[in-house]
Amino acid sequence: xxQFFNKKLLLLLVSIIVLVALIGFSLxxxxxxxxxxxxxxxxxxxxxxxxxxxxxGITGFVGGLKDLQHTYDENKKLKARLDEYVLLKTQVQDLxxxxxxxxxxxxKEDDLRKYSSIQSTVIGRNPDxxxxxxxxxxxxxxxxxxxxxxxxxxxxxxxxxxxxxxxxSVQLLSSIDKANRVxxxxxxxxxxxxxxxxxxxxxxxxxxKRIPYDKKIKxxxxxxxxxxxxxxxxxxxxxxxxxxxxxxxxxxxxxYIEPATDLYDINNVMVVQREVGGVADESDGxxxxx
Amino acid sequence: MKxxxxxxxxxxxFVFESIFAQLFxxxxxxxxxxxxxxxxxxxxxxxxxxxxxxxxxxxxxxxGLTYDVVYTxxxxxxxxxxxxxxxxxxxxxKILQNNLLIACLTAFIFTAxxxxxxxxxxxxxSFADMPFGExxxxxxxxxxxxxxxFIIVSCYPLKRLFEKLxxxxxxx
Numbered sequence: 001x002x003q004f005f006n007k008k009l010l011l012l013l014v015s016i017i018v019l020v021a022l023i024g025f026s027l028x029x030x031x032x033x034x035x036x037x038x039x040x041x042x043x044x045x046x047x048x049x050x051x052x053x054x055x056x057g058i059t060g061f062v063g064g065l066k067d068l069q070h071t072y073d074e075n076k077k078l079k080a081r082l083d084e085y086v087l088l089k090t091q092v093q094d095l096x097x098x099x100x101x102x103x104x105x106x107x108k109e110d111d112l113r114k115y116s117s118i119q120s121t122v123i124g125r126n127p128d129x130x131x132x133x134x135x136x137x138x139x140x141x142x143x144x145x146x147x148x149x150x151x152x153x154x155x156x157x158x159x160x161x162x163x164x165x166x167x168x169s170v171q172l173l174s175s176i177d178k179a180n181r182v183x184x185x186x187x188x189x190x191x192x193x194x195x196x197x198x199x200x201x202x203x204x205x206x207x208x209k210r211i212p213y214d215k216k217i218k219x220x221x222x223x224x225x226x227x228x229x230x231x232x233x234x235x236x237x238x239x240x241x242x243x244x245x246x247x248x249x250x251x252x253x254x255x256y257i258e259p260a261t262d263l264y265d266i267n268n269v270m271v272v273q274r275e276v277g278g279v280a281d282e283s284d285g286x287x288x289x290x
Numbered sequence: 291m292k293x294x295x296x297x298x299x300x301x302x303x304f305v306f307e308s309i310f311a312q313l314f315x316x317x318x319x320x321x322x323x324x325x326x327x328x329x330x331x332x333x334x335x336x337x338x339x340x341x342x343x344x345x346x347x348x349x350x351x352x353x354g355l356t357y358d359v360v361y362t363x364x365x366x367x368x369x370x371x372x373x374x375x376x377x378x379x380x381x382x383x384k385i386l387q388n389n390l391l392i393a394c395l396t397a398f399i400f401t402a403x404x405x406x407x408x409x410x411x412x413x414x415x416s417f418a419d420m421p422f423g424e425x426x427x428x429x430x431x432x433x434x435x436x437x438x439x440f441i442i443v444s445c446y447p448l449k450r451l452f453e454k455l456x457x458x459x460x461x462x
Contacts, residue, residue: 019366127310128408
């Protein structure tokens with residue numbers, strides 16, 4: 001009997017070693033997943049797809065009924081803003097034409113703002129809810145690659161963490177991960193650059209860190225991507241500032257940003273590819289501030 | 291045939307968890323509470339209790355690995371934890387009285403243990419940034435309530451399923 005017990009203890013120890021090794025292996029920055037992982041992801045992705053169709057049909061119907069309740073109020077509000085919208089639209093049109101003209105004059109073709117997009121459906125979400133991740137039904141076959149930006153109706157929600165042939169995993173902005181950073185700008189008279197990193201999930205606010213201490217940031221100013229990280233296009237909306245705090249040493253400021261979209265209720269997203277390529281070597285993410 | 295039915299049910303539990311998370315990720319239950327479904331784990335606990343220990347551990351390892359690969363992308367945590375808990379729970383059932391109420395309570399306690407260990411692991415790996423008090427209030431309590439409800443609803447069907455499949459005979 002003591003012999004038997006020892007065997008089990010040994011097994012436990014070995015498995016703890018394997019556990020630590022595996023965690024270390026999976027946490028390190030990897031260009032590509034190993035093929036068993038890819039195979040598993042593709043297979044479960046297929047199953048998820050099968051289940052997703054009827055489920056999303058039903059929830060779509062229920063959601064539609066819920067929306068119907070609010071339609072009246074929403075309609076009233078929107079009507080009030082219609083005039084404003086028309087004015088804005090003509091202005092934008094005007095500015096766009098002017099911009100194109102200037103670009104033509106300068107012979108400047110590159111634009112960090114330009115991107116092409118791939119439409120996809122969310123087929124799964126990490127039930128564990130620590131590392132906020134979604135699975136989408138488009139993969140390498142459709143042109144999705146690691147580190148591409150993911151948007152939901154023109155608002156940035158996350159980036160592609162890994163892609164297999166038929167599916168891809170999207171890491172949301174709200175995921176607390178040191179490697180999950182996006183270079184961003186606070187718009188205003190005095191532009192402030194910083195990095196979106198971290199999430200206060202009690203208040204549902206994103207943290208924008210490393211803003212120089214002398215920048216004056218107004219509340220309600222809009223935050224967009226800067227496009228300087230190498231991969232994300234410029235000008236994707238992130239959210240608006242609700243609060244600013246100076247960090248503990250007084251060298252930087254942290255802005256609290258309310259995401260412009262609900263990071264929980266996500267069903268359809270677009271994967272976005274910037275047309276201007278980044279620097280070839282800079283493949284490991286969005287971690288440059290300026 | 292037995293294996294086929296079992297793995298099919300396991301697959302359904304696996305996918306259902308993700309769909310549940312997708313549907314109720316928002317503020318479906320109000321406030322800022324986070325509900326984590328542990329349905330697959332409950333399935334494994336019941337398999338270890340009413341099926342056989344070996345099957346429980348085997349399915350724990352396979353489902354845990356798949357869970358790690360597909361959902362969390364941190365390999366090893368669930369793959370290690372699920373067979374380990376399945377082993378412990380079947381040991382517990384040897385000591386405790388074998389009735390459905392006790393089984394439910396044990397599964398409930400093990401769900402709490404699982405959630406706590408996962409929290410600790412994520413804190414170590416710095417994927418979690420939450421003091422314990424907040425964790426207990428916002429995650430642990432709602433999660434336990436959700437899973438308790440699930441245990442109550444599913445304990446009898448799961449017990450029937452495993453007893454009908456009679457896994458004790460061929461696996462042990």
